[in-house]
Amino acid sequence: MLKNIKKNRFWLLKALETYSLALFFIIKRSTGIFDWAHSPLSVLDDPPFIFALACVGTIALVYALWDVQHLYYKQIMTGTLTFxxxxxxxxxxxxxxxxxxxxxxxxxxxxxxxxGIVAEIKWE
Incomplete structure (x- = not known):
């Protein structure tokens, strides 16, 4: 697993950054201090979207830790992260x-x- 972490450290960081985005929205919602009452963020800070962020972060984390090489996993992972x-x-x-x-x-x-994600996809 350490070999895979060393090889896929970029994707490990992107998984952690995606988790941090979900954590950002959890903290903002729990404190009640948010300034996006009439913007798209008012929809994206709801629990289903935060759960989707956690799922995408988990997909990237699985790839980074176990280096899955079948069923177009890397393409699905990079596509969901980019989206x-x-x-x-x-x-x-x-x-x-x-x-x-x-x-x-x-x-x-x-x-x-x-x-960073787009650059890694293009020049990998």
Missing amino acids: VWLVFFLSFLANDAFLNVYLSFPGIYSFFVLV
């Missing part, structure tokens, strides 16, 4: 537009995660 981070990046951008903010920290963070 999730793209949706949340666009939602953070829409929320920033509603609040008249250029770019917030979550928007910048999701942008760099998305760029």
Whole structure:
């Protein structure tokens, strides 16, 4: 397993970053301090979407730990990760537009995660 972690450390980090995004929404919802009442984030911070984030993070974690090589697992994993981070990046951008903010920290963070995933897919 250590050999797989060393080989797939990029995907391990992306799995942990996806878990951190789910944790971000759990913390925001539990504290009641959120500023997206009328943006796409008001839908995406609901429990089913947080559960979907955890599922996508688990898919990436399984690939990173066990290096699954059959049934197009890597393509499914990279596709779901890219989709999730793209949706949340666009939602953070829409929320920033509603609040008249250029770019917030979550928007910048999701942008760099998305760029890293796309770069890894392209140049792997």
